[in-house]
Amino acid sequence: MGTPIPREIHDLEHERFLEEVHSFEFWFHSVEGYLSNTTYGHRADQVDESPTDPVERQHLITVLCNYCIGETAALEGASGLIAIAPNQLTQVFLSTQVADEGRHLEVLLHRMRELGVAYPAQETDRRASRALKQFRVELLKLVEGRDWEAAIFAQNVILESLEFSVFRAHAEIADPITKQILEGIIKDERRHIGFGENELGRRLHGAPHIRTRLARVRRELDHLVLGMLEDSSREIGVPADRQADLARSYSQCVERLGF
Amino acid sequence: MADTIDAYSIQSWLESCPQSYLMNTEHGHGADEREPDFLLENEVLREETIKATVQLVVGERCALSASSGLINSAPEESSRRFLATQTLDEARHVEIFTQRLYDLGVAKKDLESTIQRYANPNLVKFAEILLEKVDRKDFVAGVVGQNIVLEGMAFSVFELMHAMNEPVNPKFAHTLTGTIADERRHVGFGENRIGALIRQHPEKTAEIERMQKEMSYYMLATFADAFRNNRTIDALEEAGIERAHADYQGVDIGVMQPEEMEDVLADTVLKEFKIRLERIGIEYQTPTRP
Numbered sequence: 001m002g003t004p005i006p007r008e009i010h011d012l013e014h015e016r017f018l019e020e021v022h023s024f025e026f027w028f029h030s031v032e033g034y035l036s037n038t039t040y041g042h043r044a045d046q047v048d049e050s051p052t053d054p055v056e057r058q059h060l061i062t063v064l065c066n067y068c069i070g071e072t073a074a075l076e077g078a079s080g081l082i083a084i085a086p087n088q089l090t091q092v093f094l095s096t097q098v099a100d101e102g103r104h105l106e107v108l109l110h111r112m113r114e115l116g117v118a119y120p121a122q123e124t125d126r127r128a129s130r131a132l133k134q135f136r137v138e139l140l141k142l143v144e145g146r147d148w149e150a151a152i153f154a155q156n157v158i159l160e161s162l163e164f165s166v167f168r169a170h171a172e173i174a175d176p177i178t179k180q181i182l183e184g185i186i187k188d189e190r191r192h193i194g195f196g197e198n199e200l201g202r203r204l205h206g207a208p209h210i211r212t213r214l215a216r217v218r219r220e221l222d223h224l225v226l227g228m229l230e231d232s233s234r235e236i237g238v239p240a241d242r243q244a245d246l247a248r249s250y251s252q253c254v255e256r257l258g259f
Numbered sequence: 260m261a262d263t264i265d266a267y268s269i270q271s272w273l274e275s276c277p278q279s280y281l282m283n284t285e286h287g288h289g290a291d292e293r294e295p296d297f298l299l300e301n302e303v304l305r306e307e308t309i310k311a312t313v314q315l316v317v318g319e320r321c322a323l324s325a326s327s328g329l330i331n332s333a334p335e336e337s338s339r340r341f342l343a344t345q346t347l348d349e350a351r352h353v354e355i356f357t358q359r360l361y362d363l364g365v366a367k368k369d370l371e372s373t374i375q376r377y378a379n380p381n382l383v384k385f386a387e388i389l390l391e392k393v394d395r396k397d398f399v400a401g402v403v404g405q406n407i408v409l410e411g412m413a414f415s416v417f418e419l420m421h422a423m424n425e426p427v428n429p430k431f432a433h434t435l436t437g438t439i440a441d442e443r444r445h446v447g448f449g450e451n452r453i454g455a456l457i458r459q460h461p462e463k464t465a466e467i468e469r470m471q472k473e474m475s476y477y478m479l480a481t482f483a484d485a486f487r488n489n490r491t492i493d494a495l496e497e498a499g500i501e502r503a504h505a506d507y508q509g510v511d512i513g514v515m516q517p518e519e520m521e522d523v524l525a526d527t528v529l530k531e532f533k534i535r536l537e538r539i540g541i542e543y544q545t546p547t548r549p
Contacts, residue, residue, distance in 0.1 A: 024351040025286065028277060036278060040270055072336070075343060079330035082323065082346070088353060088370075091323060095350030098327060102343030103269045105336065121336055140331075 022093035022195070030191065031100075034184050041107035041181035049175045050115055056237075060178070061115055063170070063235045065127040066228075068108050068120070070163055073136035075101035077155040080143035084151070093195055097156075100188040107181050114177070131227030135159070138221060149203055149210050150217045156196025158218065161253030162225055164189040169246050170236045193253060200257055211258070218259055225250070267341040267448055276348070280440055287355040287437045292430035294362050303494035309363050311420075313377040314485065315356040318413060321386035323349040325393045325405040332396035334456075341448055345406075348441040355434055379484050381549075385409075385477035388470060399456050399463050400470055406449025407535050408474045414442040415528045419507050419520075426503035426513075446535065454539040464541060471536065472544035479525055480549040486521035 012020060020026055037043060051057045078097040085091040112120035139159065142151040164186060171182040204211055229250065233243045265271060283289070298304050326345040333339045357370065365373050389404040417439045424432040457464065495502055505513035508527050512520050533543040 024347070024354045027347075028281065031277070035273060075339060076331050079327045079343070079346065082327040088320075088357065092350045092354055095323065095327065095347045098330070098343045099269065099347035102340045103273075106269045106340050109336075 018198070019089060021191075022089045024092055024096060027096035027099075027191075031188075034187055038180070038184065040110040041103075041184050042177045043180065046177050046180060048114065048177055050177065051175065057115065059235050059237065060175075061112060061117060061123065062127045063232065064108050064112050064115075065120075065124040066129050066132055066232060066235070067163075067167075068105060068112075068124040069128040069132045069136060070159065071101055071104040071108060072124075073132075073139050074155065074159060074163075075105060076136070077139050077143055077151065077159070080140065081148075081151055081155065084143070084146045084148050086148065090199065097188075097192055097195070100192070104185050104188070107184070111178065111181055129228055129231045131224045131231065135221065135224045135228065138224070142217070149200060149214060152196055152199055153214045153217055154221060156192050157200065157254055157257065158221055158225060160189050160192045160196065161250050162228060164193060164253065165246055165249040166229070166232045166236070168249070169233075169238055169242070173237065197257060204257065214257075215259060218254065267337065267344075267451075269340055269344055272341075272344040272444075275444075276344075276441065280437055284433075284437065286358040287351070287434040288430045289433060292433060294359075294430060295428050297498070297500055298428065299364065301494060301498055303490050304498075305363055307489060307491045307494070309360060309365060309373065310377045311485065312356055312359050312363065313374050314379055314382055314481070316353060316360065316374060317378045317382050317386065318409070319349055319352040319356060321389060322405065322409055322413070323353055325389055325401060325409070328390070328393040329398060329401045329405065332393075332398040332401070334398060338452060341452075345445055345448070348445070352438055352441070355438075359431065359434070379481050381477045381480035381484060385474050385481065388474050388477070392470065397463075399453065399460055400467050402449055402453050402456075403467050403536075403539070403541065404470055404474060406445050406453070407539070408471055408478075408532065410442050410445040410449065411531050411535060412478050412528050414439065414446060415524060415531060417442060419512065419524050419527075422505040422507040422512060423503075426505060450535055450538050457540045467541055468544050471532065471541065472546050475529065475532065475544070475546035476549065478528065479546060482521050482525055483549045486517040486524075489517050492517060 051060055075098065078094050078101055082091050082094045082098070085094055109120040109124075112123065117123050139151070139154045142154050145151075167182045167186050167189070171179045171186065174182060200210075200214070204214075226247070229247055230243075232238075233246055238246060281287070298308055323346065326342050326349050330339050330342045330346065333342060360370065360373065361367065389401070389409060392400040392404055417435050421432050421435040421439060424435065457467075492502070502513050504511050508523060510523060512523060515523070529543075529546075536543045
């Protein structure tokens with residue numbers, strides 16, 4: 001798209017680094033690499049090898065319904081967070097995240113249409129996991145309560161880490177189109193998790209009491225997350241011996257912040 | 260409806276904006292384009308340009324808050340997805356106009372104090388009226404205020420600024436070309452989406468008409484302050500810089516006095532409001548002229 005961002009970005013001093021990575025310009029150059037030549041998240045010439053077995057196909061649709069609820073929660077959360085963002089830089093980053101989450105929702109709904117679902121939004125409401133729906137409610141409560149740290153923790157650390165782990169496991173065994181869609185989403189999630197870790201890392205360093213509050217938020221949300229992981233593993237078809245890896249991958253993301 | 264959804268999808272936005280007119284740009288303009296020397300070297304011209312750019316940042320910050328705030332009150336997910344692209348467009352505008360302040364010599368540490376110093380109180384009031392609707396999660400009034408009134412104003416202001424800058428400041432004219440293209444999309448969404456909602460909620464009409472009248476008043480007051488207290492033309496004359504001809508709405512604003520330019524802009528915006536509001540079934544309310 002535009003002029004490339006310099007490669008030595010990690011050599012920049014911290015404030016300048018944040019200015020770069022939270023900007024529209026950075027987003028613009030990042031997504032170009034993996035979104036150009038795609039339509040609705042995948043290459044237009046990719047042959048659809050989605051499951052022909054009706055049971056497997058229904059499982060895939062249910063999984064996509066859950067992803068849609070997760071992305072809807074992320075879209076609502078990120079857009080709500082703009083109103084309570086502490087400065088222009090974080091507002092701009094969250095705006096790129098809003099567009100990313102909107103895109104994820106769009107490509108997943110489109111994938112469901114490709115799989116023959118006539119009304120994906122209704123199907124999503126009908127099939128999505130109860131734990132995920134509850135997580136969406138809890139996340140919005142934190143955003144509406146204007147609790148910046150807790151909402152960023154729930155959104156950019158817990159939810160994004162959960163999605164990152166599940167999508168990565170699913171991409172390994174998915175049909176080629178679903179795999180391409182998920183790989184594009186995973187690249188976005190990496191940026192979102194990085195923002196959450198950076199934003200909270202600095203705040204936790206300056207005010208350790210925030211850690212106690214966030215640990216409580218994690219305890220309150222953990223049972224929902226574990227429920228979602230279990231549901232997702234079953235629907236995706238992750239072998240039983242790999243399910244623990246999925247939970248571990250999620251935990252590692254969250255524990256990088258010291259929780 | 261299917262065509263409408265496709266036209267406002269993120270896929271369509273990716274193809275028409277980042278993968279189209281933003282290609283090969285940096286902060287909205289060519290990487291080698293700079294603000295002209297005569298602007299940077301003349302203190303009065305530089306300050307007037309900073310003042311005008313601050314109003315753009317204030318307007319775009321309001322648009323960013325409004326478009327992101329409307330996402331969660333949108334009645335259907337296709338509108339949410341369009342507003343997600345609009346949120347990013349507005350954030351880009353905030354970023355490129357902020358970058359222009361830096362290009363004009365504002366230090367990064369002085370950004371907020373510069374904005375506070377120069378932000379026009381009438382424009383702030385204009386923004387508050389809109390954001391109050393957004394905070395109340397009033398989607399219909401919010402979209403009319405945002406995508407018809409605010410974006411309609413921005414569209415005409417950008418076009419006027421583009422006409423004035425094209426002959427003398429290609430860098431800023433180039434920046435404005437992208438924002439004009441964005442605003443055109445936003446206004447189009449407002450007109451297409453909101454007409455049906457107004458028909459579903461006729462009880463909202465009176466409140467929306469009041470909002471339009473009030474916002475229009477503060478918009479005109481902002482224009483009045485911007486043109487009547489502007490030292491640009493005097494500074495150009497003093498420096499012996501000849502004004503360039505600039506066609507806007509069929510008149511040469513390059514030879515006009517500030518008050519005449521104010522009239523042309525105000526009449527253009529209000530005429531556009533009237534046309535767009537009629538299309539969505541809202542009766543245009545003539546504002547008091549400040």
